[in-house]
Amino acid sequence: MIVAAGGGGDAVAAAMLHAALYGDEDFGVILTYAWDRLLIDPIPGPRGARDFTGLRPITPTVSAVPAEARPIAPAGSTLPLLAAALPHTFALLDPGQGAVGITCQLEELISHLKPVSIDLLDVGGDILARGDEPTLKSPLADALTLAAASQVNAPVRLLIAGPGLDGELPPDELRPLLGPLVHTLTAKDVGPVSSILEWHPSEATAMLAATARGVRGTCEIRDAGLLVPLTDEAPRVHEVDLGQALTRNNLASALRDTTTLNEAEAHSREICDFSEIDYERNKAARLKGQKPVELDAEAALSQLDRFEAGARSRGVTHVTFRRITAAFNLSGSQRGALRQLLMKSRPDQYDAPLWRVTTTS
Template identity: 75%
Template sequence: MPRLIVAAGGGGDAVAAAMLDAALYGEDNGRAVILTYAWDRLLIDPVPGPRGPENFTGLEPITSAVWKVPAEAQPIAPAGSTLPRLAAELPHTFALIDPGHGAEGVTRQLEELVSHLEPESIDLLDVGGDVLARGDEPTLKSPLADALTLAACGQVNAPIRLLVAGPGLDGELPLADIRGMLSHVVHTLTAKDVEPVRSVMEWHPSEATGMLVATARGVRGTCEVRDAGLPIPLTDEGPTVHEVDLDEALSRNELARAIMATTTLNEVEALSREVCGFSEIDYERNKALWLKEHRPAKLDPESLLSQLDQFEAEARSRGVTHTTFRRLTEVLSLDGTQREALRQLLINSRPEQYTPPLWRMSDGA
């Protein structure tokens, strides 16, 4: 029988699911089906919010409500998605979460998939731990996707294990705030464990999963991420994977409880604004408008390396040791289409600072 892993927030959680599947069950023991959102944020997908099946060509039906994303699938322009490329590079089956029908729709998808697959195990996986948010935390940025999958899993009549990998690495909730909810350590990831996704992390933009991989490889320090320049400690806690009581998480997560009866994504958004004070899709809408009005900088190597020197000097003064290529793309006033070119420029120019998949600040010498 196959295994089923629900990637709580989509994006990097799907990559982490593939990595953890191999680490926990072995590469020779079959491959899990990974149920995930197509939600890559604006660095990859210029269209705000998650993608539904109507935004793709080439999907394959698994059940009446669940679609497989094969390597041949394509997002319909102008939308973008990393899922077809993941399907091409990883040996797992990726199934699409469709949030368009609210928590009731995601619950129906899960129920159909469980009935169809009869999986030997079901895991709900979140990198960082924002699935454990109450909803009022000042550092919370993206609660909607995780709350939606948690609400759905809480209504499925099947045993589901909630796993949090790399607690605190998403920068949404400080580790101290969720430590009391973390049960035993299921696994501590190693450099060997992350090897199956090594090539994926060369291009995938997820910051949290990137730091999960880096800490599993032994990287320690402080990593500055995303547009707010948030500092994330890279510690021995980084590569740990904890089990969490799903009912306790649902009891704590006010947004997840509030949206359990929703039948549209608009309802979910409205309740997110009510419970959390915002909708992350609104943030993406506003940022997308801002990006349209601002032309990205030119990829001039000499100018970019000079700007990088200045950024690194300022970052070192803040105690920062590493950063992500997403952060560098924004700092250097580039856009998502230029991220890979920037990455290649920096690695070719200063290979000694590349600590895959992060960028290490120079020592200033």
């Protein structure tokens, strides 16, 4: 069983890592949030079981999300699509009852499944944040799973894949915190999720897959244009002592006795000086009522030339499609159309699943 610490792309990475570590005979269970942010889900915060139809109960508090499940409109979720594309069982992690509720879900699932191993996986490493880092953007989901995993009556192995790839903690800060090397991902490991990376919006997992395929350089991500190094360290997976991670993560330590998501948010505001769900609420309010900018092919390619010229001046070799979409002031729903246009017009610049910036104008 693998617990995707932050949901979203961590669930895709969990499927990739499961095949690499455990083979493809027993596909196992991936326990993950339905928390796809505003790129997929227009409603701020995570989705719970009440937000879906067609779930399949596993235990009293845990349900599987099969391919036929559907989020109740206007909510959105990538989990049914993942279930349709992959052989794993995706079980829904619901943070509505805080860390206490997540602990109960973990314990029920462990008692029911009796898994031979339990891994808690985080892509990037922000699960190791203290909480006061200026680059920290989304600590709450990871802190909740860390707080819960530290309380279950079973051994849990904490794994960090792609140190620094989430753009939240720099690799130099993460490096001394990492334990033994568990695996270095390769192009073969990416194979099972290749088709998913063509549409899934996760930037950290996209860069993890790209570096596993040998891509190196500097990638620009998010609407803020953060720079992330794509190095030989990026496709590595390290074990980290879970107890030491909890001691370091002030937010996770504070969340252990929380029984509601609101309570967890309050701790995040106190310790980190913000709640990522507040950020989503504010962004959703800004986007409400905005009319999408029409995608004009000729104008978009001209804008791409100007964008790449600026990116080269910043030392950027690659960008995510999410970054290009934001830079072009397009909505998340237009990301797919923009991606198709660029790949059709300039296919040689596609370093799957990233976009390679041309070296000359």
